[in-house]
Amino acid sequence: MNIAILGYGTVGSGVALIIEQAHTPFTKKLHVKHILIRKGKNKILSTMCDDIHTILNDKDCDTVVETMGGIEPAHTYILQALKSGKHVVTANKAVVAKYLQEFIECAKENHVKFYFEATTGGGIPWIEGLDKAMRIDEIDHIYGIFNGTSNYILDHMERYNADFDKILKEAQSLGYAEADPSADIDGFDIRNKLRISASLAYAFHVPEDFPVYGIRTITKQDITYFKHLGYHIRLVAKTKRQGNKYGCVVEPVLFPQNEIESNTKNNYNVITLHGKTIGDLKFYGQGAGKLPTANAIVQDMIDINENTTRFETSFTNQMHYDKSLCLCDYIVRTSTKAFGAFSDCSYTLDTYQGCEYLHIKKVAVYLMHQYMREVMKTDPNAFMASIFEGENDD
Structure with missing residues (x-):
């Protein structure tokens, strides 16, 4: 190839x-013929070019x-x-979402293949696992830690x-976080991965257009x-899915100490799907990094080269976003003057080391995020997290 x-x-x-390095018979069948670089950059390798048409017009490619990365x-x-009749493999979660x-x-x-394993879960064979599960089950629930940077920050805090x-700067120095970490800490990177998975x-x-709330305002x-x-x-x-209705959300979640998610450290990811016959199926591994992500790309290329059969998605369903489908308990840290935003909710108040925390019972996720947008206008440093409830978590 x-x-x-x-x-x-x-x-x-x-x-x-x-x-x-080509250590296996499969990788030895792969050959890099072209590397596209930006115009004006030095072509330090003989395979480098700066015109996409050099690649598109090469019938042997x-x-x-x-x-x-990026959209355009x-x-x-x-x-x-x-x-042009060429297979495509990508790790670009933004453009794929x-x-x-x-x-x-x-x-x-x-009549070509488009594979994108590396977009979601880095080196974890998540897309392949999801495809296989879907050959038997209707997947009605997916949840997990999809971002290594945010997990590193929370784990080390x-x-x-x-x-x-302090931990954000540490993550940046190690290359886990970008100079502008917004995509990771505000949940937009995870939103792209959830869109791909749910789609x-x-x-x-x-x-x-589903609720996203990140970790920018969390304190030790x-x-x-x-x-x-x-x-x-x-x-x-x-x-979560029920029939032709679905709900999606990205938000901080509180897990009991014995859950796998609580014990997922550093930049690792763990993603769970649920199907009727398979039950909960978890995928764990490095969710980012140079070689884990590259590994997933090469796996896709090997599958194409070996003509490995995969589940083919057809976007034939008519689904509807249901704002009331997902319900959760929440804990909110905010100032007294912002309590009015939750006047329609059932809650109790707990004070800990001078901070006030509202424990809010069973609120629709979409509605809770609306409340928090109002709270943040008054208290921009407020923070919220939902409480995990196991297999029946809404």
């Missing part, structure tokens, strides 16, 4: 490295690997490659009784309080 890699950053160079020109290049249906339908029309800003599970391209005192109650906190994506 002759391959073109679009982008030679962290992930693209990782793909090239795995193929260059079988597969395009897109690792540039990635979206355009992926479509051009598919229409937005254009998943278009890419899959374009691949089918042109807990373990070392440290402030958010596959429901055979319906899920829009992005919050974490101390949650531990006092017997909880560990993680930033989690959740989706």
Whole structure:
């Protein structure tokens, strides 16, 4: 298989490295023929080019690997490659979340493959596992830790009784967090991964307009309080389905100490699906990083090269977002002057080390996020988390 890699950053160079080392009979069948770099950059390798048409017009190039990130020109290049009769493999969660249906339908029309395992869960074979589960079961529930950066921050704040800003800087120095960490700590990276997962599970391209709440305002005192109650906190994506109705949310979740999620450390991810016959099925591993992500890309290329059969998604279902489908208990830390936002809720008040925490009973997730938007206008440092309730968690 002759391959073109679009982008030679962290992930693209990782793909090239795995193929260059070629330890197995499968990887020895892969050959990097082109590497697309930006115009004006030095072509330090003989395979480098700066014109996408060099790749599109090469009939001997079988597969395009897109690792540039972002929406454009990635979206355009992926479509051009598919229409040129080339398979495409990508790790770009943002562009896949937005254009998943278009890419899959374009691949089918042109009798090529579009694979994207590395977009969700890094090196974890999550998409493949979801595909296999769907061959037997209707998936009615997915939840998990989809982001290594946020998990590293929360885990290390807990373990070392440290402030958010200190651990964020540590994560940035280790390369886990970007200079602008917004996508990770505000939940937008996880939103993309949840959209991809739910879209596959429901055979319906899920829009992005569901509630997202991140960890930017969490304090070490919050974490101390949650531990006092017997909880560990993680930033989690959740989706639930009942018939043709579904709900999705990204928010901090409090897990009892004995749950796997509570014991998922550092930059690791754990993702759970639920089906009628399989029950809960969990996938654990490194959710990011140069070589784990590159590994997932190379696995996709091997599947294409070996003509491995996969479940093919058709976006034929008509699904409807139900604002009342998901219900949760919440704990909110805010100032007294913001309590009025919850006047319609049933809650109790707990004071811990000078901070006031509202324990709110059974609120629709969508409504709770609306309440918090109002609270943040008055108290921009407020924080909330839902409470996990096991297999029946809403």
